[in-house]
Amino acid sequence: MLKALVPVDGSGNSLCAVRHVIKLVQDREPLEIHLLNVQPPLPGDVTSFVAKNNVRDFHLEEGEKALARACELLREAGIAFTKHVYVGHAAQVIAELARELNCDKVIMGTHGRGTITQLLMGSVSHEAIHQMDPEIPITLVKEGYSAAVGKHASSPAASEAAARR
Numbered sequence: 001m002l003k004a005l006v007p008v009d010g011s012g013n014s015l016c017a018v019r020h021v022i023k024l025v026q027d028r029e030p031l032e033i034h035l036l037n038v039q040p041p042l043p044g045d046v047t048s049f050v051a052k053n054n055v056r057d058f059h060l061e062e063g064e065k066a067l068a069r070a071c072e073l074l075r076e077a078g079i080a081f082t083k084h085v086y087v088g089h090a091a092q093v094i095a096e097l098a099r100e101l102n103c104d105k106v107i108m109g110t111h112g113r114g115t116i117t118q119l120l121m122g123s124v125s126h127e128a129i130h131q132m133d134p135e136i137p138i139t140l141v142k143e144g145y146s147a148a149v150g151k152h153a154s155s156p157a158a159s160e161a162a163a164r165r
Contacts, residue, residue: 002031003106010066013109017141021151037063038090091127110140
């Protein structure tokens, strides 16, 4: 069975990646699914005044919130998965965990912004590609991907695309 790491931030784009994974499994691609949420570290001035346990609990709670819909979609589809919540720089954590878990692939959503916008705003998917072990392929799933459109559509654009069919 292949291992797939699926980074999820709770956005519609990341849920499109989860729906793509569901389609792969339903199309008989056996996958061991690892959902990952990466929380950004809190600034040092905050963490110096807040107990470490409170900070840890905060990150865990926020991570669980971000993963909630992805977990729900996988449960509804009857697909087993493992959840991971980490704190750090998202692209770096994605690349490190993919190596650590010996993943065969990473499947993640992308906003599909152009090159200039990526340069100005940054892109986790773009950074992850550059930090990823070259032996681990990455599939980027853009919002509006047809397998992700349907009864679980998460955006107005996806809903309109489904209505046009």
